[in-house]
Amino acid sequence: MVIFGATGDLTQRKLIPALYNIAADGDLPAALTVVGFARREKTDEQFRAELEAATRQFSRQAVGDELWKSFEQRLYYHCSEFADDDGYKRLAERLDQIDKDRGTRGNRLFYLAVAPAEFEGIMQKLYAFGLNHAARGSWARVIVEKPFGIDLPSALELNQVVARAFPERDTFRIDHFLGKETAQNIMVLRFANAIFEPLWNHHYIDHVQITASESLGVGSRGPYYDKSGALRDMVQNHLLQLLSLVAMEPPTDLSADSVRDEKVKVIRALRPITGDAVARDVVRGQYTAGAINGETVVGYRQEERLDPQSTTESYVALKVNIDNWRWADVPFYVRVGKRLPKSGTEIAVQFKNAPSVLFNKESTGVGTNVLVIRIQPDEGISLRMQAKIPGGTVRIEPVKMDFHYGTSFGKASPEAYERLLLDAMSGDATLFARRDEVEHAWKFIDPIENAWHKSDSPPKLCEYPAGSWGPQEAEQLMERDGRAWRRL
Ligand code: BG6
Numbered sequence: 177m178v179i180f181g182a183t184g185d186l187t188q189r190k191l192i193p194a195l196y197n198i199a200a201d202g203d204l205p206a207a208l209t210v211v212g213f214a215r216r217e218k219t220d221e222q223f224r225a226e227l228e229a230a231t232r233q234f235s236r237q238a239v240g241d242e243l244w245k246s247f248e249q250r251l252y253y254h255c256s257e258f259a260d261d262d263g264y265k266r267l268a269e270r271l272d273q274i275d276k277d278r279g280t281r282g283n284r285l286f287y288l289a290v291a292p293a294e295f296e297g298i299m300q301k302l303y304a305f306g307l308n309h310a311a312r313g314s315w316a317r318v319i320v321e322k323p324f325g326i327d328l329p330s331a332l333e334l335n336q337v338v339a340r341a342f343p344e345r346d347t348f349r350i351d352h353f354l355g356k357e358t359a360q361n362i363m364v365l366r367f368a369n370a371i372f373e374p375l376w377n378h379h380y381i382d383h384v385q386i387t388a389s390e391s392l393g394v395g396s397r398g399p400y401y402d403k404s405g406a407l408r409d410m411v412q413n414h415l416l417q418l419l420s421l422v423a424m425e426p427p428t429d430l431s432a433d434s435v436r437d438e439k440v441k442v443i444r445a446l447r448p449i450t451g452d453a454v455a456r457d458v459v460r461g462q463y464t465a466g467a468i469n470g471e472t473v474v475g476y477r478q479e480e481r482l483d484p485q486s487t488t489e490s491y492v493a494l495k496v497n498i499d500n501w502r503w504a505d506v507p508f509y510v511r512v513g514k515r516l517p518k519s520g521t522e523i524a525v526q527f528k529n530a531p532s533v534l535f536n537k538e539s540t541g542v543g544t545n546v547l548v549i550r551i552q553p554d555e556g557i558s559l560r561m562q563a564k565i566p567g568g569t570v571r572i573e574p575v576k577m578d579f580h581y582g583t584s585f586g587k588a589s590p591e592a593y594e595r596l597l598l599d600a601m602s603g604d605a606t607l608f609a610r611r612d613e614v615e616h617a618w619k620f621i622d623p624i625e626n627a628w629h630k631s632d633s634p635p636k637l638c639e640y641p642a643g644s645w646g647p648q649e650a651e652q653l654m655e656r657d658g659r660a661w662r663r664l
Contacts, residue, residue, distance in 0.1 A: 177601075178267070180258065180298055181289035182212025182223070186321065188230035190352075191289065192251075194593035196231050196239065199247050201590075203598065207279040211270065213254045213263075223253035236591055250278075258294050264305040271307075282314030285600060289321055295334060299341045308341040317346040319600050322413055323404060324349055324609070327625065328618035335611050344611055348600045353414040354607040355592030355599075357581065358551045362421040362523075363435075365549070365557065372547075373426075375527070377502045382544065383657075384422060384508045385524040386415055389516040389664055391468050393642070394490065398482040405488040407460070410512045412621045416443060417609070418551070419508055422523055423498055432606040436613060443616040447497040454627035455635035459649045461491035463515040466642030473515065473642045487628075487637050490514045493650035494624075495657075507657065511650060515642035520664045521551035535562070535572060543574045546662075555589060556580040 179187055198204045212223055228248065232239045254270060256263020274280055286302060288295060302308045302318075310316040320338060325331025338347055353359055366372055375381070388410055394401045401409060420439040427434040449457050464475040477484045491513030498508065527545040546560040558578040565571040581589055599607055628634050638647035645651075645661070654660050 177208065177285040177287060178211045178213055178254075178271070179287045179289055180213045180294070181291075182214040182253070183216055183218075183226075184214075184289055186289040187212065188227065189234045190591070190593045191287065191597070192227045193231045193235040194591055194597055196244070196247055197236050197591065198594050198598060200237055200240070200243060205601065207281070208601070209250050209252065209274050209278050209280055211252045211254050211267070211274070213256060213258075213267065215255070215257055217255055218253050220251070220253050224248040224251050227251060236588065258290070259297050259301070261301070261304075264301045264307065268305050268307060282311040284310060284314075284316040286316070286318045287321075288318065292323060292325075292334070295320070296337045299337050303341040315346065315603065316342070317348060317600060317603070318342045319348040319350055321350050323408065324413070324614050325618060326404070326408060327622050328615060331614055331618050335615070339611075345603075345605070347611070348596075348605055349609040349611075349614060350596060351413050351417050351607075351609050352592040352596065353417055353551075354609075355594075355596040356551055357589035357595075358549060358555045359418060359421060360595075360607070361557075362418075362549060366422075367426050376525075378504050378506045380527055381506050382526045382528045383506055383659060384419075384526065385662055386418055386422075386508065386510045386522075387524075387662070387664060388415060388512040388521045389519060390514050391516060391519045393463070393473060393515050394476065394479050394482070396480060398479050401490075402482055402486055402488045405460075406490055406492040406512050406514070407621060407624060411492060411494070411510060412617050413609070413614075415510050415512060416446075416617050416620070417613075418521075418523060419496070419510065420613075422525070423503060423508070425502070430606070432604060432608075433610075435606050436610045440610065440613045440616060441500075442498060443613060443620065445498050445500045445503075446620045447499050448620065448623060449494070449496075450623040450627070454624055457496075457653070458492065458494040458624055458635070459638060459647060459653055460489035460628065460635070461493075461513065461638040461640045461647040461650065462486075462488065463490050463513075463642045464639050466515070466644065468515065468517070468643045475642065476515075489628075489637065491516075491640060491646050491650070493646065493653055495653060509654065509659075509661070511646065511661065513640075513646050516645055517643055518664060520553065522662075522664065523549040523551065524662050525549075526659075535570070548662075554580065555582075 179191060181187065195204060228244055254267055275282055284307065288298060308316055325334050366376065420442040423442045424438040427438045462476045466473060476490050477486055493511035496508040496510055525547040529544050543562065548558045550556050556579045558576045560574050560576050562572050563575045565573050596607060638649045640647040
C-alpha cells in the first residue's frame with residue numbers, strides 16, 4: 177500500500193491507526209507493507225517513530241509494545257516530490273524489491289491522501305511509470321479521498337483523470353460514513369427483518385429526518401472548509417449516502433454493483449431544488465460567537481486563517497423530495513452543522529399518526545412512532561411507541577425499545593477506515609462511491625450552490641450563536657409543514 181501524503185493528518189489520525197487495529201484483531205494480511213510517499217526528508221526509522229506516537233494517540237485500542245514492534249517492520253518511507261520522475265522510478269524498483277522481500281506478490285494499493293490539486297499529477301506519473309498496471313495474477317487499485325470535486329464539472333474531470341489510469345472496478349472513492357458499522361446495518365435492518373419493509377413507504381411514513389450535528393468548529397481546517405461549506409463537505413457525500421441507504425429499493429443481490437445501482441436510482445430521483453425553491457427549502461447558516469458546554473467560543477469569521485467577511489455556511493438544513501413511487505410526498509429533512517450543542521448523527525423515520533379514533537381522539541393526541549437509527553455516538557436503534565401508564569385511568573406515554581451495540585455485542589465497533597481498508601484490499605467496492613453516484617450527487621447540489629454564490633439576489637445567510645441548534649429559519653422550515661426537528 178503506497179500512501180501519497182504520508183506525513184499528513186489523515187495518515188497519522190486514521191490510516192495507520194486503522195491498519196494497526198486490523199493487525200491487533202489478527203486480520204491484517206501477513207505481507208501487507210506500507211510505503212509512505214511524501215516530500216519531507218525522513219528515514220524509515222523517523223517515519224516509524226512518528227507513526228508510533230500518532231497511533232498511541234489516536235488508536236481505538238491501546239497500543240501494545242510487542243505488537244507495535246512487529247507492526248512497524250511493515251512501514252517504509254519514500255521521499256520524493258509528487259512531480260519528480262526519478263521518485264516514481266525509484267518507487268517502482270522499491271516495490272519490486274518489497275515483493276521479493278515480503279511476499280506482496282505484485283499487488284498494489286495506491287492511497288491518495290493529498291489535496292485534490294495533486295491528483296492529476298500523481299495519476300499521470302503512476303500511468304507513465306506503469307505502476308497502474310498489475311502483473312498477471314496481481315492487482316493494482318487506487319483509493320481516492322474526498323473532496324471528489326467541488327461541483328459537477330470538476331468531478332467529471334477528476335473522474336476522467338482517474339479513469340485514464342485505473343478502470344472503475346479498481347477505483348475506490350472513500351466516503352467514510354459508509355464504513356461506519358451503523359450505516360452498514362441500515363440494509364440489514366431493512367432487508368433481514370420482515371416487519372419493517374411493508375411499512376417503509378408513503379402509506380405509513382410521514383417524513384424522515386437525517387441529522388449530523390457536531391459541537392466542534394472548523395478548527396485548523398479553516399482554509400479548506402471555507403472553500404467548501406457544509407453542503408459540499410457533508411451533504412453531497414455523507415448525508416446523501418445515508419439517505420440513499422434509507423430510501424433505496426432492495427437490491428437483487430449483495431454485489432457492489434447491485435447495491436450501488438439501487439442507491440444511484442435514489443439520487444437520480446431527488447427532486448432538483450432550483451430557482452425560488454432554494455430560498456424556500458434550503459436554510460444556510462453561519463455560527464457567531466457563543467458557548468459550548470459552558471466554554472465561550474469565537475464565531476466562524478473569527479476562526480484561524482479565515483476570511484473575516486466569509487459567507488461560507490457552517491450549517492445547512494434542507495427539505496428533499498424523492499420523486500418515485502415509494503416516497504411520493506414523504507419529505508426527507510436533512511440538517512448538518514458545526515458548533516451545535518452536541519455531536520451526534522442519526523436518522524429518524526417518523527411514522528404517520530394512528531387513526532384518530534379511540535386513544536387518538538383528543539387533539540393533543542398521542543405521539544407518533546419513531547424509529548431512530550443512531551449512527552454515532554451510542555450506536556444503536558430505538559423504536560418509540562405508546563404505552564399505558566400503570567394505574568386506574570388511561571394515560572398514555574411514549575416509551576422506547578432500545579438496542580445498543582455496546583451492550584448487545586459486548587465490543588466496540590471497528591473504525592470506519594478499518595473496514596474500508598480491508599474491503600479495498602480484498603477488492604470489494606460495495607462501501608465505496610461509484611462514479612455515477614458522485615456525479616448525480618453533484619447534479620443535485622450544484623443548483624443550490626449556484627443560487628447562493630452566482631446569483632444577483634442570493635438567499636440570505638442566516639446566523640446562529642455557537643451552542644444553539646442552528647438558525648431560527650431552520651425551525652421555520654419544519655414549522656411551515658407542521659413538523660419539528662427532533663432534539664438529539
Ligand atoms: C468529514 C468532514 O468528511 O467528516 C468533516 O470533512 C466532518 O467536516 C467529518 O467533521 C465528520 O466525520 P465523523 O466520522 O467524525 O462524524
